[in-house]
Amino acid sequence: MTGAGTWSLGESDYERINEHLTELLKECNARCALVVDRTGQLLANAGEELSFDPTVFASLTAADFSANDELAKMIGEPEFASLFHQGEKESMYLADVARRVILVVLFDKRTTVGLVRLRVKQTVQDLSALLDEMFSRAPGQADKGGPLDGADDEIDKLFGK
């Protein structure tokens, strides 16, 4: 284990994240919500079906956020905890969650940024607590042994010696 990007997401955690997202969407009348980790990987999404490639969207979200983090530091802020991109019809609101993941909410004229911002606060708190719990759990307890344990031969077979 090299400790760079390695971690895992269990099914029950995934479901709990999804519940929080669904709840948020109901309360603020937004179109959809996504959770993306800091390395640009999509963890979960809820709401309307996405009309774009979510993998690409996730990687750009992480890049957007980390570039803005650097900009924040340059002007003497520790971070921008949230970002708001306003479009003519569609807008997006991004919020940091415990410096581990990013919550993205896409919304249109059916709601307002004020309401979204207000509701996101609660979801950020809920997700932070959930992530703290996920990461404080003894490693490997939930999923003893990863799927690749002892899979060297299979890996060789897939990629060639």
Add this chain to the structure above:
Amino acid sequence: MINYASREINCKLVYYGPGLGGKTTNLEHVYGKVAPEQRGKMVSLATETERTLFFDFLPVDLGTIRGFKTRFHLYTVPGQVYYNASRKLILKGVDGVVFVADSQMERMEANVESMQNLYDNMSQYGYDLTKLPFVIQYNKRDLPNAAPIPELQEQLNPGWEVTDPAKQRVTPDSVNEGEFLISQVDGTWIERAPYMESIALKGEGVFETLRHAAKLVLKSMN
């Protein structure tokens, strides 16, 4: 990241190296050769002159192991010295690194500088390049002014000392016959990063590099 819900293993592989070395060309070749259902869109945040400004991004599926889809997120960094801030951001959460060196003699200094910069940026995140899956690709082997491999190895891949006694044994290089990844040099155990030769412009060595790096990344996860 291992996602048990979607049964996917997601890995981040970063192509690093000096400007104009051929990082973007590597990804373009992969994009062009992989079946559309096994890859996503390629995104290039580039200048008008096609120099990488922030990054290129390409997600590819490299097959299934034990019911888990292995998805690799390939990134390139901007090689130009000037863009270090962006380059560093892309390394966040990296699972493996491919260093694309420009074999041309006159790019030796740029290669060395970029390698040093990689070590510096990695260590600022607390990542240790000698412990992470790491592959060096000597690109542009087609050019007449390409430096000989031993010279590139000496400059860019001199190796590091192996202190773990369990690893102190002669380990052959599976890619380059007759060479070794771990061997004793003047009484000291030295490990070098695996290397491959390539002509990215023609696609030669591109998939070999990707597969090798992917294999090391997956093995580092078990």
